[in-house]
Amino acid sequence: MPATALPSNGAPSTPGYSCDTSDLLMIHRFFRTVFLEAADVVASVPDGDHERAGIVADHLVEIDSWLHTHHHGEDDLLWDLLEERTPSCRVHVEQMKAQHLEVAAIMESIEAALPAWRATASTADRDVVHGRLTALNTAFGIHLGQEEGDIAPIAAVSISQAEFDRLGEHGRAAMDRRRAFVQLGYILSGQNAEQAAEIMKELPAPIRLLWRLVGRRQYERERARVYGSAA
Numbered sequence: 001m002p003a004t005a006l007p008s009n010g011a012p013s014t015p016g017y018s019c020d021t022s023d024l025l026m027i028h029r030f031f032r033t034v035f036l037e038a039a040d041v042v043a044s045v046p047d048g049d050h051e052r053a054g055i056v057a058d059h060l061v062e063i064d065s066w067l068h069t070h071h072h073g074e075d076d077l078l079w080d081l082l083e084e085r086t087p088s089c090r091v092h093v094e095q096m097k098a099q100h101l102e103v104a105a106i107m108e109s110i111e112a113a114l115p116a117w118r119a120t121a122s123t124a125d126r127d128v129v130h131g132r133l134t135a136l137n138t139a140f141g142i143h144l145g146q147e148e149g150d151i152a153p154i155a156a157v158s159i160s161q162a163e164f165d166r167l168g169e170h171g172r173a174a175m176d177r178r179r180a181f182v183q184l185g186y187i188l189s190g191q192n193a194e195q196a197a198e199i200m201k202e203l204p205a206p207i208r209l210l211w212r213l214v215g216r217r218q219y220e221r222e223r224a225r226v227y228g229s230a231a
Contacts, residue, residue, distance in 0.1 A: 019161040033190035053121040073170035099143040185219025
């Protein structure tokens with residue numbers, strides 16, 4: 001199955017450097033939702049439940065990898081371009097880079113705490129993971145808000161649509177195609193009904209058909225497996 005292509009919302013570039021950055025807001029809604037929900041599901045794992053601890057730990061590793069990919073795309077494709085086009089944006093770009101390092105360090109601390117939780121499934125080890133995930137959500141929330149307020153408006157008038165769309169291409173290239181519909185399901189779950197409908201409308205017809213035939217059920221099975229009674 002080909003990687004699921006996410007829409008660019010079809011907005012044409014206007015003369016000069018101008019692009020539609022609304023995909024960034026869509027991806028941010030997805031990440032906000034999936035990490036906040038992850039904190040809830042970690043907290044719900046009973047003491048001594050090795051199976052649930054392992055399943056939820058695997059979920060954390062996967063969503064961490066999605067966020068790493070997204071941030072690496074911005075690091076490689078966006079920051080230097082913005083500084084070159086809009087030197088006055090440098091202070092904001094440097095703040096974004098620092099925040100990426102902070103978020104990455106917290107994610108690494110979460111991943112470092114997972115082996116102990118997998119091994120013991122204890123409340124104490126679960127609470128370590130939960131505490132670090134809570135710290136991630138706090139730092140990440142600040143970062144996303146500042147990126148939306150300080151970076152997206154500048155990117156909209158400083159770079160072309162083709163340049164901005166490379167971020168999506170980077171994410172799709174790194175996607176595990178076997179997990180494409182699972183990721184699409186989580187992306188849709190982070191949107192309201194109108195936003196989710198717009199995403200589906202922009203997808204190629206074969207992908208929409210596959211989503212209806214197999215993809216939605218694949219995501220729902222995965223969500224039930226991860227969230228269990230907390231879903």
